[in-house]
Amino acid sequence: xxxxxxxxxxxxxxxxxxxxxxxxxxxxxxxxxxxxxxxxxxxxxxxxxxxxxxxxxxxxxxxxxxxxxxxxxxxxxxxxxxxxxxxxxxxxxxxxxxxxxxxxxxxxxxxxxxxxxxxxxxxxxxxxxxxxxxxxxxxxxxxxxxxxxxxxxxxxxxxxxxxxxxxxxxxxxxxxxxxxxxxxxxxxxxxxxxxxxxxxxxxxxxxxxxxxxxxxxxxxxxxxxxx
Amino acid sequence: xxxxxxxxxxxxxxxxxxxxxxxxxxxxxxxxxxxxxxxxxxxxxxxxxxxxxxxxxxxxxxxxxxxxxxxxxxxxxxxxxxxxxxxxxxxxxxxxxxxxxxxxxxxxxxxxxxxxxxxxxxxxxxxxxxxxxxxxxxxxxxxxxxxxxxxxxxxxxxxxxxxxxxxxxxxxxxxxxxxxxxxxxxxxxxxxxxxxxxxxxxxxxxxxxxxxxxxxxxxxxxxxxxxxxxxxxxxxxxxxxxxxxxxxxxxxxxxxxxxxxxxxxxxxxxxxxxxxxxxxxx
Amino acid sequence: xxxxxxxxxxxxxxxxxxxxxxxxxxxxxxxxxxxxxxxxxxxxxxxxxxxxxxxxxxxxxxxxxxxxxxxxxxxxxxxxxxxxxxxxxxxxxxxxxxxxxxxxxxxxxxxxxxxxxxxxxxxxxxxxxxxxxxxxxxxxxxxxxxxxxxxxxxxxxxxxxxxxxxxxxxxxxxxxxxxxxxxxxxxxxxxxxxxxxxxxxxxxxxxxxxxxxxxxxxxxxxxxxxxxxxxxxxxxxxxxxxxxxxxxxxxxxxxxxxxxxxxxxxxxxxxxxxxxxxxxxxxxxxxxxxxxxxxxxxxxxxxxxxxxxxxxxxxxxx
Numbered sequence: 152x153x154x155x156x157x158x159x160x161x162x163x164x165x166x167x168x169x170x171x172x173x174x175x176x177x178x179x180x181x182x183x184x185x186x187x188x189x190x191x192x193x194x195x196x197x198x199x200x201x202x203x204x205x206x207x208x209x210x211x212x213x214x215x216x217x218x219x220x221x222x223x224x225x226x227x228x229x230x231x232x233x234x235x236x237x238x239x240x241x242x243x244x245x246x247x248x249x250x251x252x253x254x255x256x257x258x259x260x261x262x263x264x265x266x267x268x269x270x271x272x273x274x275x276x277x278x279x280x281x282x283x284x285x286x287x288x289x290x291x292x293x294x295x296x297x298x299x300x301x302x303x304x305x306x307x308x309x310x311x312x313x314x315x316x317x318x319x320x321x322x323x324x325x326x327x328x329x330x331x332x333x334x335x336x337x338x339x340x341x342x343x344x345x346x347x348x349x350x351x352x353x354x355x356x357x358x359x360x361x362x363x364x365x366x367x368x369x370x371x372x373x374x375x376x377x378x
Numbered sequence: 379x380x381x382x383x384x385x386x387x388x389x390x391x392x393x394x395x396x397x398x399x400x401x402x403x404x405x406x407x408x409x410x411x412x413x414x415x416x417x418x419x420x421x422x423x424x425x426x427x428x429x430x431x432x433x434x435x436x437x438x439x440x441x442x443x444x445x446x447x448x449x450x451x452x453x454x455x456x457x458x459x460x461x462x463x464x465x466x467x468x469x470x471x472x473x474x475x476x477x478x479x480x481x482x483x484x485x486x487x488x489x490x491x492x493x494x495x496x497x498x499x500x501x502x503x504x505x506x507x508x509x510x511x512x513x514x515x516x517x518x519x520x521x522x523x524x525x526x527x528x529x530x531x532x533x534x535x536x537x538x539x540x541x542x543x544x545x546x547x548x549x550x551x552x553x554x555x556x557x558x559x560x561x562x563x564x565x566x567x568x569x570x571x572x573x574x575x576x577x578x579x580x581x582x583x584x585x586x587x588x589x590x591x592x593x594x595x596x597x598x599x600x601x602x603x604x605x606x607x608x609x610x611x612x613x614x615x616x617x618x619x620x621x622x623x624x625x626x627x628x629x630x631x632x633x634x635x636x637x638x639x640x641x642x643x644x645x646x647x648x649x650x651x652x653x654x655x656x657x658x659x660x
Numbered sequence: 661x662x663x664x665x666x667x668x669x670x671x672x673x674x675x676x677x678x679x680x681x682x683x684x685x686x687x688x689x690x691x692x693x694x695x696x697x698x699x700x701x702x703x704x705x706x707x708x709x710x711x712x713x714x715x716x717x718x719x720x721x722x723x724x725x726x727x728x729x730x731x732x733x734x735x736x737x738x739x740x741x742x743x744x745x746x747x748x749x750x751x752x753x754x755x756x757x758x759x760x761x762x763x764x765x766x767x768x769x770x771x772x773x774x775x776x777x778x779x780x781x782x783x784x785x786x787x788x789x790x791x792x793x794x795x796x797x798x799x800x801x802x803x804x805x806x807x808x809x810x811x812x813x814x815x816x817x818x819x820x821x822x823x824x825x826x827x828x829x830x831x832x833x834x835x836x837x838x839x840x841x842x843x844x845x846x847x848x849x850x851x852x853x854x855x856x857x858x859x860x861x862x863x864x865x866x867x868x869x870x871x872x873x874x875x876x877x878x879x880x881x882x883x884x885x886x887x888x889x890x891x892x893x894x895x896x897x898x899x900x901x902x903x904x905x906x907x908x909x910x911x912x913x914x915x916x917x918x919x920x921x922x923x924x925x926x927x928x929x930x931x932x933x934x935x936x937x938x939x940x941x942x943x944x945x946x947x948x949x950x951x952x953x954x955x956x957x958x959x960x961x962x963x964x965x966x967x968x969x970x971x972x973x974x975x976x977x978x
Binding site for chain 2: 713715760761763764767768770771772775776778779782783786898899902905909944945947948949950951952953955
Binding site: 200201202221222223226227231232234238239240241242243247250251252254291292294295 | 839842843845846849850852853854855856857858859860861914
């Protein structure tokens with residue numbers, strides 16, 4: 152699964168959310184995306200998934216130009232997404248959340264067992280704890296056997312136990328060939344999972360490479376620490 | 379001409395609606411019933427106490443401001459956090475209760491207020507006849523709108539209302555009594571509607587279903603001007619008033635309600651933010 | 661299968677009632693109970709399952725009624741055929757307004773449904789073809805199945821309505837537990853998340869509204885046949901739309917049995933009040949109060965919430 156983004160720009164009013172961002176994802180990679188708040192990370196994910204349209208630039212998935220595609224069409228190509236604020240279907244049960252993706256009860260149970268949610272399958276999603284909801288959102292996205300999984304701050308507000316679980320899961324899933332693009336603030340997680348890292352600031356891609364290189368990058372330091 | 383006059387009244391009513399929405403984010407279906415009740419109050423003040431509607435205006439305003447304030451604190455506040463459909467259904471219920479309550483209390487008969495100037499017309503130039511009561515209503519609406527505008531921009535509470543409308547959390551942190559602002563806004567909006575009722579009672583019949591007619595228009599105007607946009611509501615009101623009158627005279631009296639509704643739908647479809655969205659925010 | 665079995669069994673058991681009583685009143689009340697259960701079930705498909713809350717469903721009711729009435733009174737076409745045409749017209753209308761309206765979010769959509777219903781109502785009031793404010797009156801015939809008119813006994817109306825209601829409940833059930841239904845629920849819960857699962861919201865909303873409208877149209881046709889007279893103000897105004905959604909609200913939005921339960925609570929109550937208080941108006945007031953109270957306290961439906969809080973916890977095994 153190759154994702155290629157070229158010269159993506161998006162403005163809101165007079166403010167540039169993204170400016171001339173280009174990146175490439177190769178199959179099987181786990182790439183991290185970091186940057187201060189408001190640097191455009193979520194906007195980039197939204198653009199890739201089709202929730203918003205760019206002012207400039209193109210997006211290619213598997214060689215196809217999907218820039219103008221609707222989100223559900225892009226999803227059907229094998230792109231899955233988790234959101235910064237978990238978007239589980241609150242007033243539906245856990246099992247219904249899974250089946251809504253695909254009507255495959257066996258697969259659903261297997262995935263739920265993986266995250267120890269199978270006992271709660273008839274519980275309404277809104278009654279789950281925050282961490283459990285994150286796990287649910289994660290395994291739900293796996294129901295469609297995605298080739299590319301975009302995650303927006305999966306570790307935000309999550310207990311250390313759940314964080315471990317998620318990290319293990321991501322590694323497992325990645326071993327089966329799924330490509331990941333993970334937006335995260337938690338640097339240690341990024342260090343464990345991501346071979347490659349992108350740094351965004353003020354809507355621009357200011358650095359790219361492995362974590363070591365980035366840590367010492369002058370622009371990155373400036374972005375996080377100020378002058 | 380008449381269109382402008384009618385329009386100004388629409389403006390007033392929908393200004394009330396739009397500030398309520400802008401600040402509390404509730405669409406009050408029962409807004410038209412406030413107008414209707416305002417009319418009834420005016421009627422009774424006139425028939426029992428002999429008070430002229432224009433004189434009664436401040437009284438009506440005060441009464442309904444209080445009523446709205448109380449209404450918000452009791453009925454509206456609990457549902458502010460409820461899902462949207464719940465809120466709308468609640469105000470819809472209120473509409474049914476008030477409307478039919480009026481039928482029950484006062485029957486569906488038309489009442490009219492008669493003042494010395496009810497049938498007065500002024501002649502301007504060769505062909506232009508101006509209906510005096512409508513003109514008065516127009517002027518009063520303008521004055522009230524202006525007054526409201528000054529209130530919203532120059533006084534503490536006015537600014538507080540707008541602040542809460544933009545960002546209620548920040549406003550709260552800055553020390554604004556948000557609960558009171560909500561109640562105030564609702565009171566103000568309600569009072570606007572009732573006052574409008576008083577104004578039109580000089581030339582329009584008073585009956586329980588009059589609210590429905592005006593609320594439809596008020597919604598159209600509010601949406602067209604952009605929900606929450608004071609100036610937009612004002613301008614849109616005038617526009618709609620003119621359009622409606624033109625339709626009634628030019629096209630067909632029967633379609634008088636339909637055409638504005640269609641315009642409403644068109645605006646909703648193509649420009650839901652309203653036609654007059656002026657950037658007042660930074 | 662769960663609760664639906666009980667609902668259907670209950671409904672079937674009602675069929676003995678006309679054999680037990682000759683009372684027109686009882687049968688009429690039951691007819692309206694079944695009718696509003698039917699209409700609310702239809703409404704629920706679009707609003708309860710899919711989350712597109714419509715306060716203008718009376719428009720579909722009107723279209724179904726008028727189509728059937730016009731076809732019959734002017735072309736002599738049997739209502740049994742006419743009601744399908746009515747359903748089709750209502751569905752087409754729903755699709756037509758779906759295009760522009762489904763782009764709207766939240767408040768705006770609800771307002772649009774209201775506006776559409778009002779446009780249609782005022783339009784029918786002004787249009788010669790629909791008889792303007794005089795509406796359409798049926799010529800009375802002998803008891804006739806083909807003409808769907810029964811005068812000596814109201815029982816046939818009851819049975820016909822019962823049959824349609826059971827069908828609609830089954831349809832509702834089938835939808836709810838199918839992938840289609842899960843998709844609708846997802847769209848209601850979180851449209852963006854639904855999209856990320858590959859669900860096409862627009863197409864689903866259209867399907868839901870067309871189905872909902874079509875069924876409502878059938879209800880309209882049946883109502884026309886019952887009253888043998890239709891006119892815009894009593895058929896298509898706001899409080900009719902309110903009547904259509906109240907049973908779902910009371911019983912439980914988004915459930916199969918909710919609308920039915922709600923109707924069985926509301927309609928008999930309504931009639932008792934009407935007969936007891938002798939005034940049409942009072943019972944509209946009470947309905948209004950009900951609406952307000954229920955919505956304020958229990959937005960998801962009285963019966964549903966009761967079941968949620970007290971019954972479910974015992975059913976779930978940990």
